[in-house]
Amino acid sequence: MLRRSPPANIEAEQALLGALLTNNKAYERVSDFLIPAHFADPVNGRIYEAIARRIDRGSLADPITMRAEFEHSGVLDDVGGTSYLARLLGAMVGIVNAGDYGRAIHDAWIRRELIDIGETVVNNAYGTADGTDGTTQIGIAEETLFKLATDKGQDGGFVTFEQALTGALEVAELAYKRTGDVSGLTSGLRDFDKKTGGLHPSDLLILAGRPAMGKTALATKIAFSAARALQREAEDQNRKPSGAVAIFSLEMSSEQLATRILSEQAEVSGERIRRGDIGAREFDRFVRVSRELATLPLQIDDTPAISLSAMRTRCRRLKRTKGLSLVVVDYLQLMRPALGTRPDSRVLEISMITQGLKAIAKEFEVPVIALSQLSRQVESREDKRPMLSDLRESGSIEQDADAVMFVYRDEYYLQQRMPKDSAYDSMDKYQTAVEEWQRKMALVHNKAELILEKQRHGPTGTIPLYFEGEFTRFGDLDTHHDA
Numbered sequence: 001m002l003r004r005s006p007p008a009n010i011e012a013e014q015a016l017l018g019a020l021l022t023n024n025k026a027y028e029r030v031s032d033f034l035i036p037a038h039f040a041d042p043v044n045g046r047i048y049e050a051i052a053r054r055i056d057r058g059s060l061a062d063p064i065t066m067r068a069e070f071e072h073s074g075v076l077d078d079v080g081g082t083s084y085l086a087r088l089l090g091a092m093v094g095i096v097n098a099g100d101y102g103r104a105i106h107d108a109w110i111r112r113e114l115i116d117i118g119e120t121v122v123n124n125a126y127g128t129a130d131g132t133d134g135t136t137q138i139g140i141a142e143e144t145l146f147k148l149a150t151d152k153g154q155d156g157g158f159v160t161f162e163q164a165l166t167g168a169l170e171v172a173e174l175a176y177k178r179t180g181d182v183s184g185l186t187s188g189l190r191d192f193d194k195k196t197g198g199l200h201p202s203d204l205l206i207l208a209g210r211p212a213m214g215k216t217a218l219a220t221k222i223a224f225s226a227a228r229a230l231q232r233e234a235e236d237q238n239r240k241p242s243g244a245v246a247i248f249s250l251e252m253s254s255e256q257l258a259t260r261i262l263s264e265q266a267e268v269s270g271e272r273i274r275r276g277d278i279g280a281r282e283f284d285r286f287v288r289v290s291r292e293l294a295t296l297p298l299q300i301d302d303t304p305a306i307s308l309s310a311m312r313t314r315c316r317r318l319k320r321t322k323g324l325s326l327v328v329v330d331y332l333q334l335m336r337p338a339l340g341t342r343p344d345s346r347v348l349e350i351s352m353i354t355q356g357l358k359a360i361a362k363e364f365e366v367p368v369i370a371l372s373q374l375s376r377q378v379e380s381r382e383d384k385r386p387m388l389s390d391l392r393e394s395g396s397i398e399q400d401a402d403a404v405m406f407v408y409r410d411e412y413y414l415q416q417r418m419p420k421d422s423a424y425d426s427m428d429k430y431q432t433a434v435e436e437w438q439r440k441m442a443l444v445h446n447k448a449e450l451i452l453e454k455q456r457h458g459p460t461g462t463i464p465l466y467f468e469g470e471f472t473r474f475g476d477l478d479t480h481h482d483a
Contacts, residue, residue: 007111008040009104011091016101017044018092020051021062021085026095027055030102038109046075047088063089110148117144139313185326185367188225190476191463195452196403199226199326199367203457204358206332206397208372208386209407210379214448215371216252216330217260217472218407218465222369223247223328224261227298230325241297243325243366246318248311250334254300264473265289297322307336308356315364324366329357331371332397351396358400372397374406384413388453404454409467410444447477 019026031052039045050069054061063085070076076084121141125134184198199205199222209215227245234241249257263269266289268282278286299318303310311329318324329335337352354370361368374390386406391397398404419437424430448467452460464477 006040006115007108009108010041010044012101012104012108013039013041013044014088014091015093016098016105017047017051018088018090019095019098019101020048020055021066021088022092023095024051024055024061026098027052029099034102034106038106040105040108040112043075043078043084050075113148117141117148120144136309139309142313142316185226186229187222188229189222189450189463189465189474191465192450192452195461195463196455196458199369200402200457201365201367202362203367203402204354204361204400205367205369205403205405206354206372206391206401207369207405207407208374208391210374210384210386212412213407213409214467214472214474215407216257218450218474219328219330219369219371220247220257220260221264221474223298223326224264224296226326227296230297231295241323243323244297244299244318245326245328246315246324247298247300247328247330248306249300249302249330250304250306251330252302254302257300257302260472261293262286262290264471265293267471269471297325305334305336308353311335312356312360312363315360319364324364326366327360327364327368329368329370331373332357333373351400354397354400384408385449385451386453398454401454402456403452406449406451406453408449408451409447410449411441411447411467414440414444448474 016026016030034048036045036049036052039048047070050066050073051061054065059065063082066085067082070082070085076082121137124137124140184196184200186198187193187196207215207219223245230241230243230245247257252260266282266286268278268286299322301314315324315327332353333350335353337349337356357368357370360366372391374386378384378386378390385408388398388404390406391404414437417437419430419433421427421430424433446467446469448465450463450465452463454460466475466477467473468475
């Protein structure tokens with residue numbers, strides 16, 4: 001059988017190196033996407049690396065300045081010594097073609113990588129010595145292809161402090177140009193954005209609370225606001241949204257979640273929507289708002305008990321097809337760890353999940369908001385405001401998270417303490433107790449607290465919020481009004 005040679009374009013490699021040695025400005029046309037590993041001929045790759053190193057230092061890289069370095073390193077020994085430089089200069093057609101040479105080299109490298117991935121997939125599919133099943137192999141193959149499509153073959157490693165400072169300056173510039181000092185993605189909550197600067201890439205945020213506190217409603221509010229901000233930014237620049245918001249709803253169906261968002265935006269009670277107890281005018285408003293929201297870059301996955309590996313695969317697909325800007329998980333205790341893992345305890349299992357969610361945030365460079373349940377020990381305290389120790393199966397939740405937030409509504413607990421006439425020996429005492437209860441209820445009515453208990457990159461504290469139970473809607477709480 002004839003064996004085909006892997007794709008390579010040696011002529012383009014030599015022509016590019018000749019162009020670089022003739023005029024170092026040609027490096028600017030390829031430096032943003034081409035690295036030494038992309039060259040099929042290792043010698044050409046090492047020559048490119050040496051040239052790039054000198055240019056990056058601000059030094060001249062030509063046959064004269066490079067000759068001593070090549071003679072000392074012995075890089076050119078296998079190709080005839082420094083006379084190879086003359087061959088490179090002879091192969092150069094014109095420096096204006098440097099960009100085309102670079103793209104041809106990069107394209108050949110991509111095709112060689114695809115062949116290698118294909119061979120690995122075939123070999124893994126034939127043999128099952130490592131115990132991985134077909135579904136897991138699909139995920140591994142997708143991950144490899146995604147990495148090839150996104151990182152251009154540049155492995156992680158050290159960056160200079162100068163590069164790190166450049167990145168920090170870009171973030172500061174973004175915050176300076178945006179209104180409200182928000183450098184990250186907006187949450188739609190003014191006071192939260194002021195305290196955190198918005199939702200930042202690579203951050204894992206834990207939003208926890210007891211049942212009926214409104215965790216899902218608050219997370220949905222943030223996801224919706226972020227999607228709307230992405231849509232408006234795209235409309236202002238006359239383009240498609242640069243990314244989508246992904247909600248993994250393990251507890252509620254996609255229809256229930258959509259109904260909740262529609263209820264909030266159309267200001268029609270979700271309970272009345274389910275019962276069909278709405279008039280023609282309200283239904284028309286409901287339909288009109290649904291049409292407006294239909295184009296939002298919001299994706300919902302309601303797979304129950306989704307595994308960490310499946311979530312990563314779906315995030316990878318979404319990033320490749322529509323872009324990815326935010327991930328919301330409701331909620332992490334309902335997730336399963338990666339396929340093939342069997343943790344010894346529930347605490348270890350949750351620890352693996354939180355570590356995996358943090359890894360997703362870093363891999364895709366997006367903020368991840370994960371909802372979490374709290375233990376029942378909250379209910380046994382007089383002050384039922386949550387603390388970090390209340391995180392259920394906490395393990396490494398607190399450790400892995402960049403921010404931990406608790407949603408708390410005093411109104412919920414106070415409502416349960418409504419006085420009963422049977423507990424009082426006279427109507428006067430009962431009436432007095434009811435009036436005192438009503439006074440306290442008035443103070444906390446429609447009020448909620450977002451307790452920012454941990455924030456790795458900023459201050460902590462309590463953020464007051466407005467909560468409208470009829471529409472399960474959170475918003476900013478304005479305690480002062482202009483006359």
